[in-house]
Amino acid sequence: MNKTRLHKLQAAGWKVGSASDFLKLSSEEIMLVELKLSLASALKQARAKRHLSQVDLAQRMGSSQSRVAKIEAGDPAVSLDLIVRALFAAGVTRQELQRALGPKDKIAA
Amino acid sequence: MNKTRLHKLQAAGWKVGSASDFLKLSSEEIMLVELKLSLASALKQARAKRHLSQVDLAQRMGSSQSRVAKIEAGDPAVSLDLIVRALFAAGVTRQELQRALGPKDKIAA
DNA sequence: TGTAATTATGTCAAAAATGACATATATTGT
């Protein structure tokens, strides 16, 4: 998930200690991962609610079944873009997406 | 933004008409673009509110000033992942992110 | 006005993500 970490120095030096810097970056990455997992979960629900198979959804979004499976499995090598595209393809509205970002994900029948 | 479109046929054929299929894909892509633009806007606000320069933010997220500029400019070749990472690096909470997804983006002083 | 700081734009090699495919493993209905 990280890149060419700790190169820094673009303009001025130091700004943040290396230890807290490390922790900060980690926590932000954790937030992103958690966000993705929430949306992956929301996708599973949305797809189930509409009785779509992974193949169906893959067709709708111009992707493949295996990729849909990976999205729902929370595969780290899946972009947020793809997850959100899947949600939209599954018929999720922006408002529903917003709700899915909330603390408690309600399971509507 | 699209890929190897219209290859289809994974399992069964047809499922959706090509015309409405085209429109559907377009509308979903539009939704994604709009979402990105909203978040780009939210980032600009968040960064301004905290008096961070693009260089500051770039350092915080281990990226570069030019990339931050591109995020905020709504450059289509910027991933949702990067946008959200920028928001988190700018100190935006998940709850605030949720609000930013709402219909009206309130401009808090 | 100048000049320092900030932001915008373009390019590119390297890194990451993608769709497609094969195939394994459930799950469901008979």
Add this chain to the structure above:
DNA sequence: ACAATATATGTCATTTTTGACATAATTACA
């Protein structure tokens, strides 16, 4: 148990995205 159907997992060539860098344009402030 069997056969469909659905989902999971692994691999890989191609496409997309990335950070870095150069540099232009804009803004702020003396």
